[in-house]
Amino acid sequence: EEDEIVAAANALRARYTYVFTTGGIGPTHDDITADSIAKAFSVSCEYDARAYAMLEASYAERGIEFTEARKRMARMPRGADHIDNPVSIAPGFRIGNVHVMAGVPSIFQAMLDNVVPTLKTGTRMLSATVHCPFGEGLIGGPLADIQKAHPDTIIGSYPKYGDGKFWTELVVRARDEAALEAARQDVAAMVAGLSAAS
Known part of the structure; x- marks a missing residue:
C-alpha cells in the first residue's frame, strides 16, 4: 500500500532520529519500498548507475541474465546513498534519516552491520546485576528507599x-559509572543484610 508506506515514512522520519525499514526492495512487482520512499521525499525513483553496474557485473560473472526484474534492485530514490550488501551485492539505501534494507534476515544483518557504525549515539547506559535470593515481596520497601x-x-x-x-x-x-557503582553497592548491602537476618 504505497500511500500507507509514504504516510508512515513521513510521520516516523519527522518524529525520530532514525527510521529503519526491511524488505520491499527486491525484483518483484510487490517490491514497492524504493518507489514509496522516493515519493515520501518528493524525488524520483530511478536506476542508480553504481548499483546498476555492480549488479550487471555480478550477474555477468555468474552467467545469469540481467533481466528487467533483476534490474529493479538497482532502483532507489534520487540522491540516496548506498548501504552496502556484502551478501548478495544489491545495495540498500539511505535517504535523509531513513535506512532501507533487505528483508532476508542474513542480508539485513549484514547491511545493519554496515549501518550501525554510522549512527550517532548518546552516552552509553551501563548496567550491573545483583542476584537476590528473595522474592519481590520482601525487598520492595528497601529497594524503593535505595x-x-x-x-x-x-x-x-x-x-x-x-x-x-x-x-x-x-x-x-x-549513565555514570560512579553512580552505578554506588547504587549497586547499596543494593548488594541490602541483599547481604537480608541474607544475614534470615
Whole structure:
C-alpha cells in the first residue's frame, strides 16, 4: 500500500532520529519500498548507475541474465546513498534519516552491520546485576528507599521462579559509572543484610 508506506515514512522520519525499514526492495512487482520512499521525499525513483553496474557485473560473472526484474534492485530514490550488501551485492539505501534494507534476515544483518557504525549515539547506559535470593515481596520497601537515594539511576526488579522457589534479579542502570557503582553497592548491602537476618 504505497500511500500507507509514504504516510508512515513521513510521520516516523519527522518524529525520530532514525527510521529503519526491511524488505520491499527486491525484483518483484510487490517490491514497492524504493518507489514509496522516493515519493515520501518528493524525488524520483530511478536506476542508480553504481548499483546498476555492480549488479550487471555480478550477474555477468555468474552467467545469469540481467533481466528487467533483476534490474529493479538497482532502483532507489534520487540522491540516496548506498548501504552496502556484502551478501548478495544489491545495495540498500539511505535517504535523509531513513535506512532501507533487505528483508532476508542474513542480508539485513549484514547491511545493519554496515549501518550501525554510522549512527550517532548518546552516552552509553551501563548496567550491573545483583542476584537476590528473595522474592519481590520482601525487598520492595528497601529497594524503593535505595532508588530514592540514587535518583540518577534506574533500578529494576525482575522476579524469577524455578525449583519451587522465587528469587529476584536486581538490575541497576546509570549513565555514570560512579553512580552505578554506588547504587549497586547499596543494593548488594541490602541483599547481604537480608541474607544475614534470615
